[in-house]
Amino acid sequence: MEVAELLQQMIRNGCVNDGTEASGHERRSADILRQVLEGPGLDLEVHEPSPGRASIVARLDGRREDAPSLVLLGHTDVVPANAADWQHDPFGGELIDGEVWGRGAVDMLNLTASMAVAVRHLADDGFRPDGDLVFIGVADEEALGTYGAGWLTEHLADDVRADYLVTEAGGFPLAGANGMRLPVLTGEKGVFWCTLTVRGTPGHASQPLRTDNALVKAAEVVRRLAEHEPRADIHEAWRGFVEGLGLPEELADPLLDPDRISAFCAELPALGLARQAHACTHTTIAPTIMHGGTKLNVIPDRVQLELDIRSLPGWGRTEVEKMLADALGDLMSDVELEWHSTEEATTSKSDTPLWHALERVARQSYPDAQCVPFLTVGATDARFFRRMGTVAYGFGLFSERLTFEQYATMFHGIDERVDVASLGLSAQLWDGLARQSLG
Ligand SMILES: [Zn+2]
Numbered sequence: 546m547e548v549a550e551l552l553q554q555m556i557r558n559g560c561v562n563d564g565t566e567a568s569g570h571e572r573r574s575a576d577i578l579r580q581v582l583e584g585p586g587l588d589l590e591v592h593e594p595s596p597g598r599a600s601i602v603a604r605l606d607g608r609r610e611d612a613p614s615l616v617l618l619g620h621t622d623v624v625p626a627n628a629a630d631w632q633h634d635p636f637g638g639e640l641i642d643g644e645v646w647g648r649g650a651v652d653m654l655n656l657t658a659s660m661a662v663a664v665r666h667l668a669d670d671g672f673r674p675d676g677d678l679v680f681i682g683v684a685d686e687e688a689l690g691t692y693g694a695g696w697l698t699e700h701l702a703d704d705v706r707a708d709y710l711v712t713e714a715g716g717f718p719l720a721g722a723n724g725m726r727l728p729v730l731t732g733e734k735g736v737f738w739c740t741l742t743v744r745g746t747p748g749h750a751s752q753p754l755r756t757d758n759a760l761v762k763a764a765e766v767v768r769r770l771a772e773h774e775p776r777a778d779i780h781e782a783w784r785g786f787v788e789g790l791g792l793p794e795e796l797a798d799p800l801l802d803p804d805r806i807s808a809f810c811a812e813l814p815a816l817g818l819a820r821q822a823h824a825c826t827h828t829t830i831a832p833t834i835m836h837g838g839t840k841l842n843v844i845p846d847r848v849q850l851e852l853d854i855r856s857l858p859g860w861g862r863t864e865v866e867k868m869l870a871d872a873l874g875d876l877m878s879d880v881e882l883e884w885h886s887t888e889e890a891t892t893s894k895s896d897t898p899l900w901h902a903l904e905r906v907a908r909q910s911y912p913d914a915q916c917v918p919f920l921t922v923g924a925t926d927a928r929f930f931r932r933m934g935t936v937a938y939g940f941g942l943f944s945e946r947l948t949f950e951q952y953a954t955m956f957h958g959i960d961e962r963v964d965v966a967s968l969g970l971s972a973q974l975w976d977g978l979a980r981q982s983l984g
Contacts, residue, residue, distance in 0.1 A: 546581050548968040549645055551658040553638035555621065556647035562622035562687040566595055569692070571684035574621035574654075575599035578682045581661050586668030592701065598684045598692035602704065603661075605668055605678040605979075612676035613708035613898070613983040616935070617664065617975055618926060619657025620686030620693065620713075623649035630959045643965050650963040652956045653713040656941045657682055659968055663975035678979050679707060686926050689886075694926035698933060709899040709983055710930045710937040714956070715919060716907070716974075717949045723791040724913035729903065730939030731782050731918040732892030733928060734824075735856035737865045740849050741766065742881040743837075747846040756844045760837050763848035766876055767832050770852070773872035777803040777826045778857050782920040785895060786825075789917030817950070824922040828856045828868060855922060858890040891931035892920070898983045899936055906977035910942055910970050942970035 558573040575591055582589055582603045593599040600621075607614065626635035626648040633639055635648040649655075664680040685693035697705045715730045743766055745759030779801055787800045799809035806826055813819040823829070830852055837848030856865055862884070870877045895918040904916045927937035943952070944966040955961040 546662065548659045548662045548972050549640065549965050551577065551581060551662060552645050552650070552654055552963075552968065553640065553647075555654045555658060556638035556645070556649055557636060559636040559648070560622045560684075561625050561648070562685060563625055564688045566598070566692070569622050569684055570597045571621045571693075572597045572599040575601045575682060575684075578621070578661050582665055582680070584665065584668065586671070587664070590704075592697065594696045594700075595692050600681065600683040600693050600697060602697075603664060603680045605664060605672075605674060607676040607678065608673045609675050612674075614677040614679065615674070615899075615979070615983060616679045616681055616705065616707040616710040616930070617660040618681050618683065618694070618710055618712040618930070619653055619660050620683050620926060621654070621657060622684055622687050622693075623652070623654065624687050624957050626959075626961075632960050635961070640965075644962045645965065645968070646960070646962040648961055650955070650961045651952055652961070653941075655963045655968055656713055656971055659971035660975050663972045663979070667976060667979055672979070674979050675982055675984060676708070679705070681705060683926060690926055690929060694929045698929040702933060706933055707930070707935050709897075710927065710935045711899070711903070711940050711978070712927050712937065713925055713939050713941065714921070715939040716941040717943055717952050718911065718914070718945055719790065719949055721789075721791045722793075724915060725911050726789055726791075726917045727907055727911070727914050727940075727942075728786065728919035729895070729900065729916045730921045730925070730927070731895050732780075732858060732890060733921045733924055734858075735860060735890040736886050736888045736924055737854040737856055737862070737884070738852070738886040739854070740851050740883045740885065742883070743848045743850065744879060744881070745844065745846045745848075748844040750842045750844050753844065759845045759848040762876065762879060763835065763837060763850055766850060766873060766880065767835070769872050769874065769876065770830050770832055773830065773868070774807060775828050775868050775871075777806045778859070779803055779806075779826060780858055780920055782892065782895070782918040783825045785918040786920075789915065817953070821922070824855065825920050826857075828854065828860055828865070830854050830868075830872070856890055858892050858920075861889055862887045888924075888928065891928045893931055893936045893938060897936050899938060902978055902981035902983060903938070903940055903974075906974055906981065907942060909977060910973065940974075942974045943967040944970060
């Protein structure tokens with residue numbers, strides 16, 4: 546089976562992950578991947594920690610025990626899509642004008658399909674890599690990885706541990722003044738999710754004077770959080786990205802200056818770039834959900850406020866709690882803090898054999914290309930592997946048919962699609978990468 550056809554089938558499987566254990570149904574795509582991968586040279590294993598939540602591991606044994614191993618990691622689940630908003634059926638997997646349409650076309654069934662096909666072709670060729678080459682198609686990336694990469698790295702660490710790993714999402718061609726730049730995701734921010742409970746005293750709402758109203762207090766908590774801005778930190782991945790792009794000085798200088806970047810982002814007309822630049826250089830706080838009050842005529846005694854905090858590398862729970870205390874000031878003593886997630890940022894160095902191998906192989910498609918590091922503000926399954934010591938990057942290859950802005954809006958957005966040429970470039974990338982020495 547070729548990449549486009551496999552991608553179409555995986556889109557039609559509709560492995561929609563809504564965050565509940567009963568969703569996902571990745572078994573459907575694990576079964577198709579098993580059909581594609583089955584055959585001489587590959588050892589296959591399917592793991593299903595919860596009904597339907599299947600992941601597949603395919604291993605091509607290396608020739609040398611001591612040579613570094615490489616994992617190609619793709620997820621098989623997708624986020625929901627509302628068909629009414631799309632030009633074409635999000636789960637139709639239609640091939641229209643050289644593009645495959647559907648949920649997951651760029652996030653990241655395109656890469657998962659191209660990885661599986663490339664690994665099968667390598668095995669068919671009788672190719673033996675130096676170190677083990679492992680393809681893993683995982684469930685549950687779009688929630689927390691509980692039934693996918695999280696489960697595998699916890700329960701089968703010895704089977705899936707690797708020296709090097711590539712997964713989503715990078716490699717979107719960026720035309721710069723000095724030639725093409727291909728971002729490699731070398732790290733991702735930490736995820737600190739919490740509930741702040743703001744306490745008050747109940748009373749009759751017909752006499753509000755000098756009452757201790759939790760909602761009024763919570764409004765002030767939200768205001769302080771929204772206004773608070775920790776100092777910018779120019780992380781090496783952000784520096785490498787901005788410097789690598791070869792931006793004009795009037796843009797590059799403020800983007801690399803911790804004293805100027807906040808004001809610069811506040812004024813920058815390009816809103817997408819401003820948000821990205823701000824998020825890549827700050828630990829951010831976004832209040833997202835508030836629940837409070839019990840009855841229209843009762844002064845509320847309790848409000849729950851949920852926060853999505855994304856931390857820069859180097860921030861732990863202590864630093865995040867100190868930031869909240871700084872933001873809230875005297876109100877800190879009126880809130881209770883409950884953590885749901887305290888996952889610190891993870892990063893891999895950029896000057897590694899994998900980095901250079903990716904750049905060499907990418908240049909077979911884009912001769913003037915240069916890789917630049919990038920810190921993603923979202924989360925990928927790479928984090929589980931970085932914590933085990935793996936050098937893990939997000940990368941892929943794409944044609945120049947769609948712009949970076951188009952790709953960016955398609956992730957979890959509408960009219961997600963990928964051109965067939967991009968699928969071919971990715972398949973060549975994995976094939977070429979497997980043939981590189983990482984030792
Ligand atoms: Zn993804």
